[in-house]
Amino acid sequence: MSSSNDKVLGVVFLTRHGDRQGFYQSPTNYAAARTAITPLGNVQELQLGQKLRSIYLNASSPSAIQGFNTTLADQNQIQVRADAGGEGGVIFDSAVSLLQGMFPATTSYNTTLANGTTVVGPLGGYQYVPVESVEPGNDISLEGWTSCSKFDEGTQAFYASEPFKQMAAEHADFLQQLGQYMDGRPVTFDNMWNIFDYMNVESIHDANFLKALPPTFLAQARALTNWHQYRTFSSPQIDGIGNIAGRAILPSILSGLTRISNSSDPLKMVYESISYKPFVSLFNMTGVAQQNPELEGFVNYAASLVFEVRQPSSGGPTLRFLFKNGTDDDDFKQYNFMGGSGDIPLSTFVDAMTPAAINSTTEWCQICNNNKDRGCGAIAAAMTVGAQSNHIHQRIGPVGSGFLGAGLTIVVIASMLGVLAFLGLLTVGKASKRKSKSLHSDHGSVEKA
Template sequence: MSPFTTLTVAVSLLLADLTNAERVLGAYIFQRHGDRTAKSWPPTKLTSLGYSQEYMTGEFFHDRYISANSSYKIDGISTDIVNLAQITASAPQDDVIDNSGVGFLQGLYPPVGSIATETLRNGSIVEVPLNGYQLIPMSDVQSGSGSEDNTWLQSTSSCGKAIVSSNNYFYSNSYESLFSDTRRLYQSLEPLVNETFSASELSYKNAYTVWDLLYVALIHNSTASFPSSTIINDTVMRELLVLANEHEFNLAYNSSDTIRAIAGMTLAGEVLTALNETITSGGKSKLNVQFGAYASFLSYFGLVELSATTVNFTGIPNYASSMAWELVTDDEGTEIPVTSDIRVRFLFHNGTSIEGSTQLQAYPLFGQSTVELPWAQFVEETKRTAILSQKEWCQACGNSTGICASSSGAGDNSSPNSSAGSCSGRGMSLGVAGVIGAMVTLGVLVGVLILSMIVFGLRFVPKSAVSGMRRGSDASIIPAMKTTVA
């Protein structure tokens, strides 16, 4: 054996030992839904292709985190039959996202066949339907409900200030410039999309929904229903995608007004809370999976400075894209080590994880040079922008009605441009509240006066100089803010 071969073998063995020394203590996955029908034609539905994408991505994560043969297997996680105490799955109330979650979880913990067979006391044998199909319940997350049936990115955020912030983009110089410069391009598409968009709607204002309609059509529609045309080609579709990326990223994140990234702020808080639970529970909680839409990806990319490193993180992620946060340690024990021995690694894959030769790839967060951060540093950096409680959310959004009605000080930091109350604008303005307060005070004073008259036998003495009492007019309710894109 040559010296070079000996050195190569030695290095390989050393790398294998280093790999084996690392333990994955837990993980959090944020998963985008699979292929769907166009947003312009609600109700939007998950396609068979989308279901398959999610199932295969679930299989990929099974092989990474669940399989007994994986070097990334989560410490102590059940490898065959799911232990529901170890895994938490969640999704908003949305048909596309919910069904994507079902497909993913089927791949994550596939049917177990006869392993799931039970023998009852009377000796009878019960076989689980569908070859041992495993049921993993999903809890609801508050934001994102109905997102795939709505074309407006902030439609389901319910965050008043975030809605105002995103709307401000439509008054920016960059928006006005793109709106003007791309007018001819969008108008040229009219023969292809005139059954969905009017001529006035064909503009950069609807950059995402126009691109989405054509993108879905090019995947699913037959030649008869969507004939080939010189109007649309790869070059035009790439241009439309670049414009859609620019449009949606600017609605999801702004470095000088971070409340626009409310989806990413909320996700950051959920990730931090879940990973902390893995540590504080001694590893009982091992894997969290949340399903959602692209807005959370874009706003999180901005918050953790990934978008500042490469333009790739300002684009809309493909269907079935994945983000993952892993808790790792080099501690050789079997328990959760002290936090100083724990690191966090962030990974991302654009699209179904089995597509192509690339899989999950690690990226540095918060402008750091390393892809792994000590737990304490990850906590400190995340807390700068994360939303960690309902009260924090209400205060950041300036909401004071609905779930925020009992949160004190929710509107203390409201700006003049923010919606007064809930995101739909149905809350009271300060002016209306002042009028109502004055009327309540007046009512109390009148009540005291009447009581005094009864007790002391007082009565009014009419005078000719008094012509009557003026009555105040009713205060009108502020109309709801329009949040849909025309």
Template sequence: MSHPEVHGVVILARNGDRSECYQDPITYQPSSTESTPLGEVQSHLLGSYLRSLYFSSDSSSHIRDISNELVNLQEVHVRVKVGGEGSSVFDSATAVLQGLFPPNEKNRITLANETTIMSPLGGYQYVPVETVEPNNDRSLESWTDCPAFQEHVKKVQSSSKFREAEQNAAPFFKDIKDYVFGRPTTMANALFDYLSSQLVHNKTFAHRLPPTFIEQARGWADFRENMVFSDEHMSGIGNIASRTALNSMLSALQRIAFNGDPLQFMLIESTYQPFISLFHQTEMIKGHPELQAIPDFGSALAIELRRSPPDSREFLRFKFRNGTEEDFRTVHVFGHHEDIALTEFIYRLENSVINSNSHWARTCGVSTGPELADAGNKFFDAIMGMGMIFVLMLFAWLGSFVIKRYRRSNYVRLQGEEARLESISYGTRGEKAMTENKL
């Protein structure tokens, strides 16, 4: 059944190109990265593409009744992962928003003195973002600091399937040693990220790397990450990346479906891990096995909330775009070959979604979530801070009292008329009263 009207969209976007990112093979703690001009261009292209699709009145996928010239901040919500990889994801989100909402000369105001002021840079549109840090919100980086996930990774690496792949990959990892400068050449340390980064940014390296090496590295990295970020069971620990991200997605879809809520567009800027888990958790891979891989930089998954009047029910259509060189193509979830009802989608997933930090802590086998520990530390710090202030005030009062006593005991008593000092006080009606203060 066709549902022509798009009433809202949730976008899961991957960051653009950045510097090499090393991840620990067990804990998956990542190194810090920096975005590159190439990555910013990729993300900007994604933003421009999304604008042409959902904010242009000429598009068949135009979001119904959304503001298409100046951004309406009540209609748009942006969440950005700012975890271990540093600022590269945040920079990518900024570039996407610059493409989505480019400078517009209508972004101006008229002051009381009738002076017209335009926003800088030709009407630049400033869109606030919600940064999601793993120290206080695990929804966009749930796989780090998670003991249960680390055990899952160890089981993957000790499985017969993984061991067989290691044997098959051994010749390649032997041949690649001369090109990775001492880095461990094993399946546990997939080298694709390093090779890819060098191939793009290091001209000398690009000229030396033999043909097919990057394709082989990509294939083994896809194999590894697909095993690590998936699970046989929908609510398994291998799907933790999407199980936490889905909380934001489902909440946004429910808000969009509610006519009294102005939200119509949500952007979630993240890294590659939630994509792989989501493809497995929603069974997209059954109809689209090519999705069992790391998505390219600048990739995006769109979840469109659609209706078909007079039917008031909401349906979802899923579209995926791998990288920035292709258009969205429709993908299907849970064995459907058409749009799926929002109610069915929520029903199938709701028991597997991790919806709070405490739920994440229980799932990972952590006695207290980091957010609780942080909150406790902040409370303790606050109490200690107030205590220190009280102690300082007490010492200051005692000090002033001692100084006054000392001054009185050592005061030089003046003789004659100078011994008669005059002090001024004010009565209840403001009359000035003169009193004598005799020493």
């Protein structure tokens, strides 16, 4: 484990969005309906940003990031990405609020004109930190499970498993009791996420609902939902389909960690604003849930996971795993992970995670058996054109091939690159930018392969 004399080189941190309005997602494929963030959600994210600032951007903090500009946000030092998928603007708006807390308005954000006038930015020097809006239609990295038929098949297999059926049977009476509070929503065990989410939202925002709901019901529903969601978004094999949410986000995490550890690279902070699903997969893939069973489940609003890159007095950089489960935790807690104790060598983490990472949309399309959605159709068409080109080359004579082959190859390559570049499919992570307790059971578990 690293000593207290370690220097923090930088961080990669993930946060779940703040409190929002009602929400629904399909229990079969997790396609989501749009919703909206609430003022409470914005405040939660602002406060989380302030907490992170006090830890990493405060010169007197033992975890202050070395060489970080703590006064003004330096775009060379920070990279921000936000999921712009099924939950609408909730996740993007959460990122904006968090950044307000991390980089508050300052009169240092000013410019002096040629005539000697000094102009401070609007709203007292509000800092506009660029946020990359990650659109699932052309970037799979933050929503790896969406339109993934192999993931859907795994979910259905889980629902058909004996442990699932047994858990549903054991809690059938409780689910039946919940029916009167669900406002007509289906009260079945496969719909457990939507049951809990409705109860949670109403308990926060509807005083009459909170008063009518028996005091133990929300915690009971949370425990069942933790059991349900951990087994939906995890696999025993690190490259299993249940881990698809974690596998898709891994390349951006690994790239951030590697860049931060490189002293010649100015990047010091990578922030990804996401839904709860990647948290569940990453807790499983890193072994932190196995070593800390209380993390076998989904995370609260404004929860945050921090991968802290540290430089010991000797040896290579190390990695520390920190987590704060929303407002349930006052501070970040360090957790053991990767089967170890305390900090681990960064290289150990990178070597273990790299084989499971999904590094391109083409790879994702193959893994998910998708040939039409999220750019997979364009990739399949480009590959078909390439195959037809090769077939033509084989059928014409040597002289003719010198002319037709060259021309067709140019057309094919231009078409493929044009389509892939337009859709952002050549690499994962290209997208448009906009500024602006768990339930323990003795029945075992069924994991996705």
